[in-house]
Amino acid sequence: MIYLDNAATTRMYEGAVDVYKKYACQSFYNMSAGYNKAIEVAKDIDETRNLILKKLGVRGYIIFTSGATESNNLAIYGSKRNGKWEYVFSEGEHPSVYNVATDLQNQGFVVHFVRLKENGQIDYEQLQNVINERTRLISVMHVSNETGAINDLKRVDLIRQKFSPKALLHVDGVQAFCKLDYKIGDYNIDLYTISSHKFHGPKGVGALYVKNLNALKNITFGGGQEKGYRSGTENTSGIMAMGYAISHFNTKDNYNYVEQLKNLLKEQLSVDKKIKIFDVGSPYILSVTFPGVNGETLMRALQDYDILVGNGSACSTRKAGNRVLESMGYNLNEIKSHVRISFSEELSLKEIDFAGKKIVEVYNNILEKVK
Numbered sequence: 142m143i144y145l146d147n148a149a150t151t152r153m154y155e156g157a158v159d160v161y162k163k164y165a166c167q168s169f170y171n172m173s174a175g176y177n178k179a180i181e182v183a184k185d186i187d188e189t190r191n192l193i194l195k196k197l198g199v200r201g202y203i204i205f206t207s208g209a210t211e212s213n214n215l216a217i218y219g220s221k222r223n224g225k226w227e228y229v230f231s232e233g234e235h236p237s238v239y240n241v242a243t244d245l246q247n248q249g250f251v252v253h254f255v256r257l258k259e260n261g262q263i264d265y266e267q268l269q270n271v272i273n274e275r276t277r278l279i280s281v282m283h284v285s286n287e288t289g290a291i292n293d294l295k296r297v298d299l300i301r302q303k304f305s306p307k308a309l310l311h312v313d314g315v316q317a318f319c320k321l322d323y324k325i326g327d328y329n330i331d332l333y334t335i336s337s338h339k340f341h342g343p344k345g346v347g348a349l350y351v352k353n354l355n356a357l358k359n360i361t362f363g364g365g366q367e368k369g370y371r372s373g374t375e376n377t378s379g380i381m382a383m384g385y386a387i388s389h390f391n392t393k394d395n396y397n398y399v400e401q402l403k404n405l406l407k408e409q410l411s412v413d414k415k416i417k418i419f420d421v422g423s424p425y426i427l428s429v430t431f432p433g434v435n436g437e438t439l440m441r442a443l444q445d446y447d448i449l450v451g452n453g454s455a456c457s458t459r460k461a462g463n464r465v466l467e468s469m470g471y472n473l474n475e476i477k478s479h480v481r482i483s484f485s486e487e488l489s490l491k492e493i494d495f496a497g498k499k500i501v502e503v504y505n506n507i508l509e510k511v512k
């Protein structure tokens with residue numbers, strides 16, 4: 142199987158599975174209990190908090206959650222305040238942010254949506270125009286899960302500091318964490334979301350980085366775990382396995398290797414001049430349109446050759462159109478013929494070589510049939 146849908150999820154590292162099992166079957170204690178065995182687990186969990194903070198290059202707090210969807214909901218609803226506050230989101234956000242934004246709008250809050258430019262990044266001029274002293278929160282993703290476009294967070298922070306210094310900055314870092322080499326301390330980010338299954342950890346576990354706990358309120362109620370911000374017994378196996386994945390993910394080496402994979406695939410695909418390649422950001426994601434062919438048809442045809450590609454994020458595959466590509470100015474035909482190819486360091490150059498040639502061949506076969 143040549144798996145080219147690593148932005149949807151990744152294969153779990155075998156070592157992470159071993160760690161998961163250890164904390165499920167041996168060190169399985171509830172970390173809130175008072176006996177030594179449980180206290181040891183709590184210490185291990187705290188080490189994972191520190192590991193994430195170190196990787197992010199910041200001081201602050203880590204709240205463990207069930208994944209990025211929950212982290213994003215907690216970041217936005219948790220920082221919401223009543224009164225004349227306004228909220229700013231980009232049109233390129235994942236549904237776990239975007240649908241929260243539309244819910245806030247339905248509740249009667251003033252919500253601004255910032256367009257995307259052709260290169261997939263947010264329109265910084267529009268951001269500048271919509272923020273003001275009433276802005277409570279700006280939420281902008283780090284790397285687009287649809288296109289791989291990387292937003293300039295330094296620029297976002299500078300705009301925020303100039304026009305709305307009190308506004309909180311939340312960043313969905315799901316497609317960036319571990320994969321790109323950066324320190325969020327450089328961007329004065331208040332809230333940052335990560336998800337374990339995007340970097341070879343288990344599914345159903347993630348975290349929210351919080352710079353200042355006073356900015357946040359809990360949105361669920363219960364036993365008061367995670368300093369009261371996320372009640373419920375911690376998923377200790379998942380958290381420890383995520384920690385394993387973080388410490389075994391070689392950010393620099395993987396980046397360089399994945400870039401090589403992406404360049405090879407680009408070379409293969411550009412043999413066919415009809416194919417349009419959109420490569421502007423993260424080497425982990427390549428957005429491609431295959432004029433005249435439906436992306437879903439191509440995706441289904443490729444699976445017969447054991448090649449798996451994505452046609453839009455998993456959450457939006459069943460919906461007509463694509464809000465993110467639409468915001469960038471794609472027309473409906475381009476959106477329909479769009480395929481997302483996303484890489485992992487576990488792929489070989491030989492596999493990419495095979496996949497590239499096969500994609501061109503299968504695309505042209507389908508074109509012939511639909512003529």
Ligand code: PLP
Nearest residue numbers: 208209210235237286313315336
């Ligand atoms: N944000 C982005 C940018 C994503 O790509 C995803 C994954 O699809 C999510 C949020 C949701 O992550 P999770 O599956 O951990 O809830």
